[in-house]
Amino acid sequence: MSVRAMTAERTWVAPIDGTPRNELTIRRARVPGTDGLRELHIEAGRVRRDAPQSNTDREAEPGLDAGGNLLLPGFVDAHVHLDKAYLLTEAEREHGIPEATLAGAIGAVERLGRRPLAEVHARATRAVRTMVAYGTVAARTHVEISASTNPGIVEVHLELQREHHQACQLQLCAFPQLGLADPEIRARMRAALDDGVEVVGGCPYVDAAPAAHLDFVFSLAELYGRPVDLHLDFSDDPAQSQIDLVVERTRTHALQGRVLLGHVTTLATMDEYSRRKRLDALAEAGIGIAAAPATDLYLGGQGEPGFRSLAPVFEAISAGVAVAVVSNNIANPFAPFGNASLLQAAALAGVTHRASGPAQRRYLLEAISTVPASLMGLPPHGPAVGQVADLALVAAEEPDVAVTQTVPVLTTVRAGSVVAR
Secondary structure (H helix, E strand, C coil): CCHHHHHHHHHCCCCCCCCCCCEEEEEEEECCCCCCCEEEEEECCEEEEEEECCCCCCCCCCCEECCCCEEEECEEEEEECHHHCCCHHHHHHHHCCCCCCHHHHHHHHHHCCCCCHHHHHHHHHHHHHHHHHCCEEEEEEEEECCCCCCCCHHHHHHHHHHHHCCCCEEEEEEECCCCCCCHHHHHHHHHHHHCCCCEEEECHHHCCCHHHHHHHHHHHHHHHCCCEEEEECCCCCHHHCCHHHHHHHHHHCCCCCCEEEEECHHHHHCCHHHHHHHHHHHHHHCEEEEECHHHHHHHCCCCCCCCCCCCCHHHHHHCCCCEEECCECCCECCECCCCCCHHHHHHHHHHHCCCCCHHHHHHHHHCCCHHHHHHCCCCCECCCCCCECCEEEECCCCHHHHHHCCCCEEEEEECCEEEEC
């Protein structure tokens, strides 16, 4: 058996049959905030009952035996590029090793040209299955709308959304990776929203007129009634920041609470006064941040020795900004070490920001589960009664160990159905 086949078998051993369970009992589980082992009963995709385990010697009974392990809210990736997954080897083989910079990564992928849609679908399917095996139950994926992608890329993602909805809820974002100067790209953005793409994306730093880029994105979002998700301030130069422009447009278009910013690494380079001013403005406008450690740490921080380029997670949280930790890219020139594990992403953020104490480490778990779910507008999920039964069973007995040791994910449950084990 090949290495690739072994990996696929390890990560995806319980494919969906298309029929959700009506009921599922999870026994001998540890649930954060409760004592001892618990027994949860799930009906119609929600947790209906949570009680102390009455008998711990019931391994033969139907249901899921948690074996005394920790049951967490399923992980949610608020920023991932499925259409670029697993391109690292191909990019290096065909065009040489790209420079470890944002421009180098963008150029390396663009040079690959329009890839066959069947190939994009296959790579993205592999990525979704790996994400689910690592405990991810929902994700916002950026669909690249550019001259480098076939217009059929939108339908490929709509197909992925239909194929995998039982295992992972995919929310699609129309993303103009190379800018909006071309009228054809603006037309394709509108067409994507007409076809059912749920989020308006933007990348103003690639255009010569970033303000005009933002005007188009926010006007489109207001017209269609959609949220906004921007790649923003992906730089080590604070003078390049466009946060003020985004805050202004968020207020003008009444999109408070519906805007998410990916990367925002310029915050790490600002002086304390300037950073706090921007964080307060983001909090007031209800704008969230998606920090992408595997990409930001790899591509950024090219300036003074010792500096690492990552949005200040805990400082932002203290200012009242909702922060998600995301994977962004999987095994490509943007993130050669990206592997779809949100536990690894949380640990990377923790190491970079020296997350000390259980409270900060607990937030890192929230930053890959409940916080991104809220930022994406999803209903509350987790092991609490009444919540959607999207769950990740991990090989730990307490939350602190889950994130500090990046423990294995044993089972993923989506809407009460076991989807990976």
